[in-house]
Amino acid sequence: MSLLAWNCRGLGKPRTIQFLKHITQQKRPSIIFLSETLAREKKVAEVCKTLNFAGFISIEVQGRSGGLALLWKNEGGCTVIEATRNYIDFEVENEGVGRWRYTGFYGCPERQRRRESWGMLLNLRERSNLPWCVIGDFNDMMYEDEKRGGNKQPSYLLTGFTETLETCQLKDLGFVGEKFTWERSRGSNFWIQERLDRGVANQKWRELFPEAEVEVIEVATSDHLPLYLQLNRRVYMPKEKKFRFENIWVREKECRNIVKHGWEAGETRDIVHKIKSCGEKLQEWGGGITKEFKRKLGHC
Structure with a gap:
């Protein structure tokens, strides 16, 4: 309640x-x-x-x-x-x-x-x-x-x-x-x-x-x-975050290089692993940009 x-x-x-x-x-x-x-x-x-x-x-x-x-x-x-x-x-x-x-x-x-x-x-x-x-x-x-x-x-x-x-x-x-x-x-x-x-x-x-x-x-x-x-605070277990591509990343020049390096890092694997590798690299790099954008938006 x-x-x-x-x-x-x-x-x-x-x-x-x-x-x-x-x-x-x-x-x-x-x-x-x-x-x-x-x-x-x-x-x-x-x-x-x-x-x-x-x-x-x-x-x-x-x-x-x-x-x-x-x-x-x-x-x-x-x-x-x-x-x-x-x-x-x-x-x-x-x-x-x-x-x-x-x-x-x-x-x-x-x-x-x-x-x-x-x-x-x-x-x-x-x-x-x-x-x-x-x-x-x-x-x-x-x-x-x-x-x-x-x-x-x-x-x-x-x-x-x-x-x-x-x-x-x-x-x-x-x-x-x-x-x-x-x-x-x-x-x-x-x-x-x-x-x-x-x-x-x-x-x-x-x-x-x-x-x-x-x-x-x-x-x-x-x-x-x-x-x-x-009244009764619920404790939620954190869920594993799914990768989502943010359109705002495209505006960054570095985005192309991140995708390229992520793809090449999985060159010996199949396409599924290549995509996963790109996602991990993008998420690691893009998290800071997304947070900065939200900060600017909140400030405005």
Whole structure:
């Protein structure tokens, strides 16, 4: 079972829907939590149908900001406990594991309202003794190094959020991938990066899912990066790579010589071995060029 949480900054953009379709096909999350949907319930229903999910709940946008949505695959094993403008509290039934609780959270973005966010977490803590996991955009940071650029985060905000998590007995689940999940003014002198999105859980939940892992996924359709939580991390055995000729190699002058030397190296063998010899030489030589091309592409 897996879960996706993302501040999508609006479900009205075709690129956002395309990304959700792609990530659903690739990662197959059982639950998707979206914040800042900027959408009405009708739009969320369309997205739910497009992704082929069984059920959803939507907190509609008010004015020009906000909006939450929770979509799930297995309607029978999921129960919504409470839904507000800032969170959707959800109970999950896993076969062989039992019941646990998930809260999709969206903290108040206004600095003067951060104490409201902390109060919500404290109130949620008192409502259940189930294994509990909270993931979303908290609009808060725990440490100074979770921000790059701009003014330093005030210490009272760092301390207040950290102490709230400690009181709730919620510990950070860590992450794989990019450290900063939100950014503004990329490439300029005012570029700011922060880790506002995270997953936290209590001891019972971490004991229930000791191999759980949070992955930060790169995406260009929002200023926030999505979080993908895999409850039972799978270990894949590496497969033997098959040779594939890259068209970009033809542009390199050295390619002709590599083929020539590879062919001549197998001159005493049959044509199958000659082709294999060429492939091995090309793969050894062309790997660096392919990586360099991908690096340049990523930079662009």
